[in-house]
Structures are given as structure tokens and as C-alpha cells.
Amino acid sequence: MTNADVQTWAAVIGIETHVELSTKSKMFCGRRADIPDEPNTASCPACLAPPGAPPVPNEQAIEGIVTIGTALGCTINESSLFYRKNYFYPDLPKNYQISQYTFPVCEFGSLDVEVDGEPTTIGITRVHMEEDTGKSSHVGGGDGRIHDADHTLLDFNRAGVPLVEIVTEPDIRSPEQARAYGAELQRIVRALGVSDAKLEAGSMRFDANVSVRRAGTETLGTRTETKNVNSLRSLQRAIAFEIDRQIGVLEDGGVIVQETRHWNEDTGATSSMRTKEESEDYRYFQDPDLLPLEVSAEWRERVKASLPELPAQMRARFRNAGVDAVTAEILVDSAELAELFEAAVAGGAPGKLIGNWLTGEAIAWSRREEIEVNESDLTAEHLIELATMIEDGKLSSTAGKDVLTAAMAGEGAPHDIAAARDLLQVSDEGAILEAVDMVLADNPDAVDKIAAGDDKPIGFLMGQVMRHMGGKADPTIVKQILRDRTKGA
């Protein structure tokens, strides 16, 4: 794709996200919902859909979806309806999925994301409650699809696990924005504690709806829906691929077919799964086994009052503490680093310095040593002590970094480390004065130059003084004294 193409076409993107809730039991029966590895060990008579077992909604799951909807600024409907989505598939025990259609639990929310300093608000159309399916493994045949498989292995452990679907408005304009949306949604869901939201494990899954149109026009193009996107990176890649593909088709005079497409991580391409004509008629109708789902005003208020701090609020707080945007993002994504950061800053340490240490040296050490920062010996007290030493000129910032990693490695408290390694700076003005006078006496030419208004030799003189002091003098004080002593010369 050339730059010219980018200017003449504009992408319109919407994302559907499925999130499995980490509830104790399944959506409509009492079976445990944590999914063990051994197939068919977490299914019960009710989630295997025997004759005669009607569904009973899981209150913890309803609380979960109301929590997500509240965090996304949605209207929580006092009454919502369950529908049956009918299709035959061997891993769908009832051969219909209980879902919502009209009247979902949550509607009309939004989520703010920022890409390259440019903020965007993405509308949330709806957040609805449904149940997950089991898993099929189609054995034999070419492409692992049901149609030409020799046989199918079924695992019903996941069948009936509560699933929340979050649908955006077509407000997303670039693959980068899509990724930022996905990442922020994942952070929110994790912050809420309602799901582990693991993309690689499938407890959070994205479907991307993509269309393109001429830049500056309003009419939407025909869209495709891309499935099997299992990471934030592939979300961005799949959408970028799909935009390019659609522009290519249109530039060649072709038309976009409304269809479901499959993202292949290895080839980095999407391919057609089924077109709209082949798509199923789900024959949605209100589930007669379930009454309207009521979420009382008291319940809504209780959830709202007990919401934890959301990533956006946390980010703003870190920025206010003096850290830059990139550092704030890293802290938001790491509960362990954020915890150390907050404790250190609460103890009076400067946010910017602590943020830089944690996201710089601390992470680098952690990667090098393959030990998590929070599993190292570093404490918030260490950070506070270290920051104070630097502020007081007892340690150079360069030496401070070495002390930090030494503290992580368990060498002790910063002051002890600095002393043991002979890194403490001399900020005793008398000792520095003595050294300065000695250097000035040895370098009369430099003194003359400075007196004549040429500041260049100051650096040279500083180096000399530091050498005399064995590198342990506080450079700020050295510089100040040098200036004072040469001014009147």
C-alpha cells in the first residue's frame, strides 16, 4: 500500500470481544466453571443438556457483566431478555446458545483510547450475557473443519461457562486504535477482577469488523468479520491486512463480499470462512425457560460504588505524580511495579525518578536475571532511601542505578551498598574547596580564560577536581565552587 492509497481510502472498524467470566460455577447450572485440562471432567448432567433440565441464571455472572458495563459507562437495563440462538453443532449441547438479542443487560457505553498522543472515544453499543460452547477437535480431513473430518473429539468442560460479549460502534479508524482499544479493554476487565482475560488461552477473544470507504465520504462500505484473532498484535495485523486487501480489491474494480474471514497467524493473511449467503439463520426467539433478567437500582448502585480504580484513573494519577506517558502505561500494565511505585511516592520519593528506575533499570535487571521485580529484594523503603541519597548529593545518579540493582540482588539497604562499594559522594565543601584551589593553582591559563569570559575550561577543571576527589565529589557543589573561585580572578 502506498501513501497515496492511505489518503484516498479510510477504514471503519468495529470490534466484538468475548470475555469468559471467572465465576465459581457455570452460567446456567451449578457445575464448577474453572476449566481443567482433562477433557470432560467439568461437565455435569445439566450442562450436557439432558432432557428436562432448564437453565437457572448465575447471579455471580450477572454481577460480573453489570460490573463490566458500569466500568464502560453503560446504561444498565433494569430488565433484559435472554434469547435462544439456534444452530446445530456437536459442541453446543442444547444445539442452541442462550444469549441476548434485543434488550441486552448493558447499552450505550464508551471507552477512551489514545494513539500517538491523539485521544479518541470509542462507543460501546452493547454488552450482553451468554454461555460458552464446548470445544471440538475435528480429526482427519484437510483443514481441521467439521465437513471432511473422519471424526470429532468433544470436550464439554467449557460448555456453559459465562461469556460476556462487548460490541463497539464502528468508531475505530486504524489498526493501531483497534489494538489500543483491545489493550485498554483487557486492562479494564483485569482491573475489575471478573476475568483473567487471557487472549492466548481464549478467555478473551476478538472478532474484527472491517470496511473501507473513500476518505471524506459518509456511506459505509461492505464489511467483513475476521475471527481467530488471538493476541493484540494479531488484532492489529489482521485489521491492517484486511484494510489492505479490501483497498486492493476495490482499486482493481472488484467488490467486497460480506463474509466471515479467518485470520491465519502463520501466513499473516485472512481467508474466507463463509459468505453471508452461507451464514446460518439463527432463528432467535426469547427463551421461554427464563424470565426477564431484573437488575434492581440497588444492585446497580452497589456495583457502581464498589468499582475498583480503573486503568484510566490510575494512568492520570501516575501522570500527576510526574511520570511521562510511556512510563505511566508500563506502570498501569504492571500491578507489581505500580505497587512499589505508589508506596515509594507515598513515602515522599519523586515520581519521575522512581518511575524511570522501575521501568528502566529494574525491568532490565529483572529480564537479565529472570526474576520478577516483586520477587527481588527491592522494597519501597529502598527506593525512598535511594532517592533521598541522590537528592542530598550523597550519590551520583549513575551510581544510584548500580545501587538499585544491587539492592534488587539482595546486597542490602542502599546506603550500606553505596558505602560498601565506596560510592558515596563527598559533599563536604571544605574538602572540595581544598581540591579546587589545588587544581586552580596548577592551571593558571584556564583561570585566565574564564576571567576573560570563556567558560569552556570549566568542564576541564571539573574533571581535574573530580580526579583529585576520586570521582566521589558531588558535581553540583564542585561546579558551584569552581564558578565562585574563578569569578573574581
Place this chain on the structure above:
Amino acid sequence: MTDLADLTIAEAGAGLRKGEFSSVDLLDAVTRRASITEAQLHAYLTLDAKGARAAAEAADAAFADGDVAGPLQGIPIALKDNMCTKGVTTTASSQILAGWKPPYDATVVRRLKEAGAVLTGKTNLDEFAMGSSTENSAYGETRNPWNPDHVPGGSSGGSAATVAAGSAFGALGSDTGGSIRQPAALCGVVGMKPTYGLVSRYGLIAFASSLDQIGPFSRTVADSAVILDAIAGWDRRDSTSIDGPVPNLAGSLDRGVKELRVGIVTELMGEGIDPQVKAAVSTTASQLEAAGAELVEVSLPSSEYALSAYYLIAPAECSANLARFDGVRYGHRSQIEGTTEDMMAHSRAEGFGPEVIRRILLGTYALSAGYYDAFYGQAQRVRTLVRTDFAEAYEKVDVLVSPTSPTTAFRVGERAADPIAMYYSDVCTIPSNLAGDPAISVPIGVDDTGLPIGFQIMAPALGEEIMYQVASAVESIAGFTQRAVLASSDVVAP
């Protein structure tokens, strides 16, 4: 001497408590009766001889200890074979569930067991409760105890026949469009459909979830109240069950009908209703008036469309409810070679009978894109109108009355080839299902061929108390004591 099998539940219970006979004696009596009548009736699909005997012995032991759980303790009761019984074959009269043993008890089964009842076995029905004659059973039809050339009605024909023939003292059926009341009428027994949500559906193999209700068959109105009392009440396993107080039925009986307003439904006394049925119902209605009730004619204009609406809503729901029968996890699995999808399709084609397939296709069509509004959507609007009609009627009257069935029992095979004629059998019973209201059928007499006629009393939701009050009055006014031919103790094994 009266055969024990012909006693009412009240009489049998009194005898048990006085120690005149044992629960095992009662079980022996109904088992002996079944051994005589079953060859002609085929009311039972499964007799749980071992389980029933154990329960009867347990009941006798409890009586011996002076331990009485309630009026059903030690009483043999039959169950329609669409209610799950742990470890006892449950088929819904379908090949697709041949030999299936449920891993759990339905709530009604658990409650009957807790009440000390002796569960005799599982009775025949139209496959998945779809039918009005018990001819649509994969295991052969049930016959009418009053005349084995005739059908017992359906879909709970097996349960109705056991109670009429004396092979059980009472039975449970399920009623989606009349499947308790119509066979009760055709077999000359009392059959009752509770308010939707009064009895848990947990463990009832669903036909149409928004219409299905479990209810009792019995020989008297008082016995009906006793069984309903044992099975009614909130159940957390059924989201649609009502969390509220259960009607006090014992206090409703024998209170007469003075100053009660009884509405006779104009639309259900017109064309299509057999003249003898109409005459008998009119007579009983007049007798109620003579007993002090105020009798008025009430119109339910939408009832004309209720049948059509029902035959869209019920099939639509069943098309999804029966989707789970696919050969994957349980039930019949086709042996035809092919893909997993082929296996699912063949299992269903082989496992379901023609009426079930017809209704699944009807329902699938009614829910399809482009047809939904014209069919399912329109049917739901009619359902709302029916409810409105009933609500308006109950502003003027306390109960509504009508025939239960437009005709008495028809001949086996007579309507089998004509689904529309068969569907018309439920014209008087369907409106209550659509409204979710209770209704009861009480036998009031026989036609000139000796086949019973049922009188239907309908009441507003949770109006069971006043409904039983009227039913009890109808029973005593009609004074119907005649028993089915096959229930006579003169009948001997052929």
C-alpha cells in the same frame, strides 16, 4: 367386597392410617388390576415393580412407627413417561430415548417420594407429549378403559387410563395444550392443569417451555387437591416457578357455589362442539345456577385464533427444545456411516416419529428469517389478546366454564391421518395454556354410547382455590359415580 384398586386416595389413605390394609396390599391390588387390563390398554410403558415394592414396604414401616408424612403416604401413583426418574427408563415415548435412564429425579418425583407415595411406573404418551390421542407413541397406542376401540385422549393418555382403570390411584400428567384435561375428560376422571409456574418443570422433558405444566389425575376432586398440594411450590431449579404461597386447596372443597359468578364461554359452546357434550355442559351449568351461582354468558373473542396461535408457538419452542436430541451425548445414535453432521441428522431422522418431525419443521419455519413476524410474532400477539380477553372476563366472573373436549373419545385411527382434525381436539383447553391460567376437568356424565363427558372450569392465575371450590360443587351436583368398563372387578384376564 370392593376391590382395593377402586378406592379413592382419601379412602385408601384412611384405611392405611387405620391399619385396615397395608401399602403393599394397595400396590398388589393395582398391580393385579394392571395385569388384567394392560393387555388391552397398554397404559404403562414401564412398571417399576421393584422400586414400588420397596417404597410400599417403607411406607408400611413408617405407618408401623406412627410416622405419617401426609395423605399420599403409601398410595400408588403413576407418572407420565416424560418425567425424569433416576435410574428408571424414561423415554417420552420416543425411539430417540429408547432405554434412557435419567441421572436425576424430576422435582415432582422427588416431592412425591418425600410425601411417601409409591411410584408404580411410567405411563404412555404421545411422543414428546405431541398429540391428543396417545396414538403417536413409538411403543404402541394406549386404549380407552371405557371402550378399547376408542382412544384415551392425549397426550397423557396412559396416565388418564391407569387412573380410570384402577391400575393406579392417581397419576401425574403434563398439559401443554390440554394434555391432562382432554384425556381426563375422555377417560372419565379428574384432570387438572395448575397455574403456569405453580409446579416445577425441572425434570419434565420439555415440549413447549412457556406452556408446559405438570398436574394430577385422580378419581375425585379432593384427591386432585391432595396430589397438587404435594407437588406445588417454588423450586430454585426452575426459573419460571413462582416464588410465593401455595393455594390452600383443602379449605376450598365442599363450600358450595352460592353467590359465585360463573361465566359460560360462548365461543366454546358453538359450532364444532358435539350436541350431547353441549347439552351435558349446559345442564351442569344450570345446576350450578340452581345451587346459587350467578350464571352469565361470557365472550372470549380471541379464542377463535387461540388454536392457530398455539400451533405456531408450541412447535416453535419444541423446534429448539428438541434440538438437543442429536445422538452426540445420549439417546439414539444412527449407525449410518458419515460425518459428525451426518450422524446428527440421521440420528434425528431415525429417532423421531412423524408427528414430532412435523412439529419441528412447522416451528423451524415459523421462526425463520422473513417468516418470524408473520407467524411466530403474530402468534405472540394473539397470545397477548387471549390474556387480555381472560383478564377482562375475570373482572366480571369468578370462573369460566366450558366443555373440556369438543367430543367424547373418538375411535382409534379415526383422526390419525388428519392432523388438523386431531389438533381441533384441544380447542377448549388451549386458551388456558396461552393465558398461563389454571383449569380442571371434572367428569359429569356419559354420551349415548357410554363414553364420558368432561366439564372444564377455568380460573385466573393462582385462582386454584376458587376453581377447586367450583369443581367440588360440580362433582357433587353431577353425582357421576360410573366407572370404566375395564375398572370393574368382574373383568378377568383375557
